[in-house]
Amino acid sequence: MLKEMNIELPILPTTVIGSYPRPKWLRHMIRLYKAGRIDEKTLQESFDDAVIAVVKEQEDAGIDIPSDGEMRRDEMVEYFAQRIKGFRFYGPVRVWGNNFFNKPAVVDKLVYEKPIVIDEYMFLRKVSRRPVVKVTITGPYTIADWSFNEYYSSKQELVYELAKIINREILELEKAGAKFVQVDEPALTTHPEEMEWAVEAVNEVTKGVNIKLGIHVCYSNYEILSKYFDKLNFSQFALEFANRSFRDLHILKRLGDKEIGFGVVDVHSRRIETPEEVAQAIRKVMEIVDVERIYINPDCGLKLLPREIAKAKMEVMVRGVNIIREELRRKGVEKIIMRR
Amino acid sequence: MKIMSILYGSMPRSRRLARALSRYYSQKISLEALDEIYRKELKRYIDFTLTYNFFRISDGMFRWDDLFNPLAEYMKIPVNGLKRFYDNNFFFRQPVFKEKIRYETPVISEILTKDLKLIGSLDRINRISISLPGPATLVANSLIEGSSYTSTNDLARDYIEKVVLKEAENAYKQGFRHIDLHEPELASENVKADDYIDLYKRVSEYFRGFIWIPIYFGYNSRNIKILAEELRDTNIILIIDLATKNIDIEKLRNDLSKTKAVGVGLINSRNTKMEKIAYIREYVATLEKTLSNIEDLYLTHNTNLEFLPEKVAYKKIRLLSKFT
Structure with a gap:
């Protein structure tokens, strides 16, 4: 049974997966920094200002659980690899279309030198007006799968080493007061033959943790993932469904008493969904999952969209949710208690 | 046994090309300007690799976003959301066959011929391959909707007849002597190569050069064996992946x-x-000792080099060149 956390949220809490488009001026400041024309302090101030701006944008759109938009992160694996000793970068590789990431290579024993995202969390907590904020951390399996391994004798050994590091980071976040951490594991189902040990390794990050832990898995084989819903020690699965036109919803029958973070807007399409489309999708998922166990989010991080489209998608998402909330309000259902 | 080195498939895009594409998508440069960059990229790659005397190379597939695009567009087939390309952190737009393929001209070979002509490399056309998805891989990574095709076999056959044969015929006429039919699907356990043998033979009838079938992301012993046996008297050569798994x-x-x-x-x-x-x-x-029946052994990489950062890809090409 999931334990209640003494925090009240509106029914169908709305959240984001994590990333959000960087403001144009921030991109400019980063370019200036790279060219040596502004100093580190000015860059950090720009990041802080950008977080203030995008948190406000999320809250204005009606998001109940905002993130800091991952303003300080160029990329989800790269950011952690830059802060864990033992990685090296050879250059970018393409991920899809004309989108690249700086794929790291593990060239030495990995060492957790100091906290990675605590400062991010502390700043987000300070600027958000919401009772709960979300902190995202890339999971050990995905960091390993999206890196070249030149050092460890096996991928399994590498994942376990990373899991220890991520676990330390989550424990630090808990100590700092974080209430909701989402571990991003988009690669988790990529190698079905590795799932058994991968699930065990990913569970290592949850050891001794007493806050809400979600896991985000996207663009993946959910048939495979759903077989491990009960084995993964996370209370919430944030999954992408709009991109797949809400096919595969049947896998949610295997959720047990866990929650779904239901992806209702497609982050790889610039078409802005209508509130009615969002509401319709929620009605569909409510046929399978109890409404108390549904959170609403975009499919994935919004960062690759133009900022105005990302904002419009969040607004539409919240308007769609509000249609259903109104229907539920008439039935006397308005709040949930957050569970860990 | 004659031993030669070859290159195939997609190469990493350079920063210059990536930047040009971004600028093109945000309408800051024209299509002509982008084409110019594509051709510079192609020339750089060809000049570099053919210096090393590889038996054959590909065009680097710089114009391809993934194995199915822009081919899907040329076939007048819409594409779906992003889908993971096998077990990689690489995603493609999935073709959705709502209607039958319409492929009026052999666009792939036409564009490449034009590019080679404009960069002054037509004399090397016989050492450069045309790259296409193989039928097994195309059908496994597509969706069939409505009554467009009654089965995956139906789609595979139509794809070969309308696209591959047209490209093969034109490619040969233009001077190409190599065609690659990428078949990563044949490395998986989900598919039987038997279903596609007739289709490969059909391509073989149309194209008198070399037809290469790169099978990567693993090794399916059953499929390799049956293809090696059934295609032994043809001009078709398998490229197998010996780096993903240890093969006895x-x-x-x-x-x-x-x-x-x-x-x-x-x-x-x-x-x-x-x-x-x-x-x-x-x-x-x-291999020389063990595979005594093999007359021509082609050394290569186990899958597309574009999964590597550019500088490492070129380093590995230089390594491979030591065996040409």
């Missing part, structure tokens, strides 16, 4: 016992760790 040399001998030529992917395109020359030499020596 006896198994390899058994699977390839009927074929006279094979491409072996020894260089790992999915890891930055550089292979040792001594290791390659030793492996090749073992």
Whole structure:
């Protein structure tokens, strides 16, 4: 049974997966920094200002659980690899279309030198007006799968080493007061033959943790993932469904008493969904999952969209949710208690 | 046994090309300006690789976003959301066959011929391949909707007839002597190569040069064996992935016992760790001893080099060139 956390949220809490488009001026400041024309302090101030701006944008759109938009992160694996000793970068590789990431290579024993995202969390907590904020951390399996391994004798050994590091980071976040951490594991189902040990390794990050832990898995084989819903020690699965036109919803029958973070807007399409489309999708998922166990989010991080489209998608998402909330309000259902 | 080195598939896009594409998508440069960059990229790649005397290379597939795009657009087929390309952190737009393929002109070979002409490399056309998805891989990674096709076999056949044969015919006429039909699907356990043998033979009838079938992201012994046997008297050569998994040399001998030529992917395109020359030499020596029936052995990488950062990809090409 999931334990209640003494925090009240509106029914169908709305959240984001994590990333959000960087403001144009921030991109400019980063370019200036790279060219040596502004100093580190000015860059950090720009990041802080950008977080203030995008948190406000999320809250204005009606998001109940905002993130800091991952303003300080160029990329989800790269950011952690830059802060864990033992990685090296050879250059970018393409991920899809004309989108690249700086794929790291593990060239030495990995060492957790100091906290990675605590400062991010502390700043987000300070600027958000919401009772709960979300902190995202890339999971050990995905960091390993999206890196070249030149050092460890096996991928399994590498994942376990990373899991220890991520676990330390989550424990630090808990100590700092974080209430909701989402571990991003988009690669988790990529190698079905590795799932058994991968699930065990990913569970290592949850050891001794007493806050809400979600896991985000996207663009993946959910048939495979759903077989491990009960084995993964996370209370919430944030999954992408709009991109797949809400096919595969049947896998949610295997959720047990866990929650779904239901992806209702497609982050790889610039078409802005209508509130009615969002509401319709929620009605569909409510046929399978109890409404108390549904959170609403975009499919994935919004960062690759133009900022105005990302904002419009969040607004539409919240308007769609509000249609259903109104229907539920008439039935006397308005709040949930957050569970860990 | 004659030993040669070859390159195939997609290469990493340079920063220059990536930047040009971004600028094109945000309407800051024209299509003509983008084409110019594509051609510079192609020229750089061809000049570099052919200096090393590779038996054959590909065009680097710089114009391709993934194995199915822009081909889907040329076939007048819409694409779906993003889908993971096998077990990689690489995603493609999935073709959705709501209607039958309409492929009026052999666009792929036409564009490449034009590019080669404009960069003054037409004289090398016979060492450069045309790249296309193989039928097994196309159908496995597409969706069939409505009454467009009654089965995956129906789609595979239509794809071969309307696209591959048209491209093969035109390619040969233009001077190409190599066609690659990428078939990563045949490395998976989900598919039987038997279903596609007639289709490969059909392409073979149309194209008198070399037809290469790169099978990567693993090794399916059953499929390799049956293809090696059934296609032994054709101009079709399999390229197999020997870097993803350790393949027992006896198994390899058994699977390839009927074929006279094979491409072996020894260089790992999915890891930055550089292979040792001594290791390659030793492996090749073992292959020479074990695969006594093989007359032509082509050394290569195990999958597209674009899974590597550009500078590592070029380093691995230089490594492979030591065996040309």
